[in-house]
Amino acid sequence: MLYRVLDAVTSAKCETGRRARKQLKVLDALDAARTQLYHFTTIVIAGMGFFTDAYDLFSICLVADLLGHIYYQGRGNKLPGSFAGAVSGVALCGTLLGQLFFGWLGDRMGRKRIYGVTLKLMVLCSLASGLSFHRDPECVLATLCFFRFWLGFGVGGDYPLSATIMAEYANKRTRGAFIAAVFAMQGFGNLAAGAVVLMISARFKNTAAYETDPLGQADYVWRIVLMLGAAPALLTYYWRMKMPETARYTALVAKNLKLAASDMAEVLDIDIDAVTDKEDVSPRGGHEFGLFSAEFVRRHGRQLLATTVCWFVLDVVFYSLNLFMKDIFAGIGWFGDADSMGPLEQTYAIARTQAIVAAAGSLPGYVLTVLFVDRMGRIKIQLMGFAMMTIFMLGLAGPYKFWSHPNMHAGFATMYAFVFFFANFGPNSTTFILPTEIFPTRLRSTCNGISAAGGKCGAIIGVLWFQYSRTSVQGSLLMLAGCNLVGVMFTLALPEPKGLSLEDITGEMDEGSEQQSEESVAVTAVDSEFIHSVEIL
Numbered sequence: 001m002l003y004r005v006l007d008a009v010t011s012a013k014c015e016t017g018r019r020a021r022k023q024l025k026v027l028d029a030l031d032a033a034r035t036q037l038y039h040f041t042t043i044v045i046a047g048m049g050f051f052t053d054a055y056d057l058f059s060i061c062l063v064a065d066l067l068g069h070i071y072y073q074g075r076g077n078k079l080p081g082s083f084a085g086a087v088s089g090v091a092l093c094g095t096l097l098g099q100l101f102f103g104w105l106g107d108r109m110g111r112k113r114i115y116g117v118t119l120k121l122m123v124l125c126s127l128a129s130g131l132s133f134h135r136d137p138e139c140v141l142a143t144l145c146f147f148r149f150w151l152g153f154g155v156g157g158d159y160p161l162s163a164t165i166m167a168e169y170a171n172k173r174t175r176g177a178f179i180a181a182v183f184a185m186q187g188f189g190n191l192a193a194g195a196v197v198l199m200i201s202a203r204f205k206n207t208a209a210y211e212t213d214p215l216g217q218a219d220y221v222w223r224i225v226l227m228l229g230a231a232p233a234l235l236t237y238y239w240r241m242k243m244p245e246t247a248r249y250t251a252l253v254a255k256n257l258k259l260a261a262s263d264m265a266e267v268l269d270i271d272i273d274a275v276t277d278k279e280d281v282s283p284r285g286g287h288e289f290g291l292f293s294a295e296f297v298r299r300h301g302r303q304l305l306a307t308t309v310c311w312f313v314l315d316v317v318f319y320s321l322n323l324f325m326k327d328i329f330a331g332i333g334w335f336g337d338a339d340s341m342g343p344l345e346q347t348y349a350i351a352r353t354q355a356i357v358a359a360a361g362s363l364p365g366y367v368l369t370v371l372f373v374d375r376m377g378r379i380k381i382q383l384m385g386f387a388m389m390t391i392f393m394l395g396l397a398g399p400y401k402f403w404s405h406p407n408m409h410a411g412f413a414t415m416y417a418f419v420f421f422f423a424n425f426g427p428n429s430t431t432f433i434l435p436t437e438i439f440p441t442r443l444r445s446t447c448n449g450i451s452a453a454g455g456k457c458g459a460i461i462g463v464l465w466f467q468y469s470r471t472s473v474q475g476s477l478l479m480l481a482g483c484n485l486v487g488v489m490f491t492l493a494l495p496e497p498k499g500l501s502l503e504d505i506t507g508e509m510d511e512g513s514e515q516q517s518e519e520s521v522a523v524t525a526v527d528s529e530f531i532h533s534v535e536i537l
Contacts, residue, residue, distance in 0.1 A: 026251050026261050030268075031172040031501045038267045042169050043178060045243065046162040047185035048236040052122055053155045054189030055196075056229040057091055060148070061323045062197045062351050063222035064088065069343035070215050070222075071137035081468065083141050088323055089463040090145045091152035096456035098156020103449015105157075107253070107442055111165050112245045118161065119237055121154030123230045130227035151229075156456070160448040163436040167444075168246035172501050176373035176433055183432045184366035187358065187424060189232075190322070193225075194355030198348060200224055205344040218343045243267075252441040252508065291443055299507075303438055304447055306493040308454035310382070311431040313483040313490075315455035317389065318423055320462035320480060321416075325357070326350045327466065331473045332404040332412055353413075361417030365424025377498040378430045378437075382491045385426010390484040392419045397477035427487055431455065437497040440508045458483075 064087055068078040079087065098118070105114050125147045132143040162182055170178040200221050204210055210217045244263035251260040289295035321328070329335065335349050373381060392415050396403070403412040431451070439447040466476060497505045 094152025
């Protein structure tokens with residue numbers, strides 16, 4: 001009897017394993033698919049969202065001084081402290097909430113269904129931000145902050161959805177490069193913000209109208225700059241609506257393998273008959289533990305803490321250096337006598353500096369990440385980036401007064417560009433990639449949103465620190481260098497997902513197979529009670 005039971009159990013396990021392997025055919029085909037045109041199309045579709053995100057978030061720091069000249073003329077030509085912090089940080093607050101809300105919604109309703117909503121919100125609020133009219137300056141700025149908040153809310157939704165969609169469409173060999181390419185569009189958006197401000201301000205400051213009414217012409221500039229943020233989002237709206245749901249969500253969350261294979265065959269050149277047949281069954285989905293369960297904490301709690309903290313400390317540094325670049329460079333006399341400049345001349349000088357740093361430091365860093373992330377691995381790049389950022393920031397902060405000599409300005413700008421180079425060929429890219437790969441499909445968008453929201457908490461803290469802290473620029477730079485060291489420590493707690501299938505990284509298919517095996521063993525054991533046999537001594 002004992003031998004018959006064992007034989008029945010073994011047969012049940014083999015059958016369960018065979019069916020589990022069959023369930024993976026659709027996803028195996030996706031992992032093994034050659035790189036095709038639709039992969040690059042998805043990069044553009046998802047990447048243009050990040051282009052828009054970066055443009056919208058970073059353009060405001062270029063025109064913030066214009067608002068002070070226009071609405072507080074004769075009162076210091078600067079925004080009051082409360083409004084200055086709100087104009088710079090309110091979009092980040094919206095982004096944080098959008099990342100949490102749309103990340104959660106993407107796992108509940110599907111990636112595609114929510115993808116268009118975020119884009120509509122970005123378009124409408126970009127246009128509305130430039131149409132903030134009122135006689136009272138406080139009302140203009142309050143209206144601007146209102147629409148900037150909801151703009152940030154839409155931007156926040158783009159983070160987890162774009163990352164998840166690209167990861168779930170990609171094959172396992174080049175997945176890191178594809179996700180990094182989507183995120184690299186942030187660099188082009190940052191550069192575009194500087195270029196647009198340069199062109200618009202140059203166009204208006206060289207007119208006769210500017211000689212007679214400089215503030216009136218400057219008022220057009222900031223409105224046009226903010227409203228142009230709607231253009232790239234509009235260009236990709238149709239294609240976002242045409243995208244099918246990702247095969248991984250349909251197969252593993254919606255539990256419909258047939259539809260997953262059909263959707264995938266519409267956009268990728270694969271043999272649909274090779275990945276589905278009449279015996280295919282929907283995955284059981286394993287125990288399907290929730291985000292706040294003890295099982296999730298045991299399996300993924302340390303990883304979620306590490307991705308969130310790494311993104312947090314990275315964004316403290318990254319957004320502080322981006323949004324307050326003008327203050328850091330002004331501290332060494334980069335802009336000369338700023339008080340003698342007109343409003344558009346000052347804006348032009350700030351935008352030119354940002355464009356130089358973006359072109360010389362940020363973009364090369366993004367490109368190298370795309371080229372090497374699937375060769376070196378995410379963890380090595382992140383560790384290298386945090387370490388090199390620390391070294392260069394100490395080089396900026398230690399002799400900060402030394403850089404104020406006019407002959408040293410070029411050296412300061414070069415080292416500043418190197419910080420951004422290693423941020424982007426480092427944690428600014430990898431903190432975006434890792435949360436998209438190491439969490440289960442049914443929680444992937446949510447966990448990415450939580451990690452990204454941790455980053456925006458860091459960005460908000462950085463804004464508040466630079467806006468209201470009485471610490472010197474040198475002391476602030478030293479504090480930012482310390483943040484990088486925290487990132488190094490928490491990076492060591494993360495796994496390396498290079499070259500692995502998403503399901504192999506998360507173990508979610510194994511989890512389903514284990515449950516099915518246990519159930520099959522239990523059923524077989526019960527049935528075995530009715531087997532009449534003679535025990536062998």
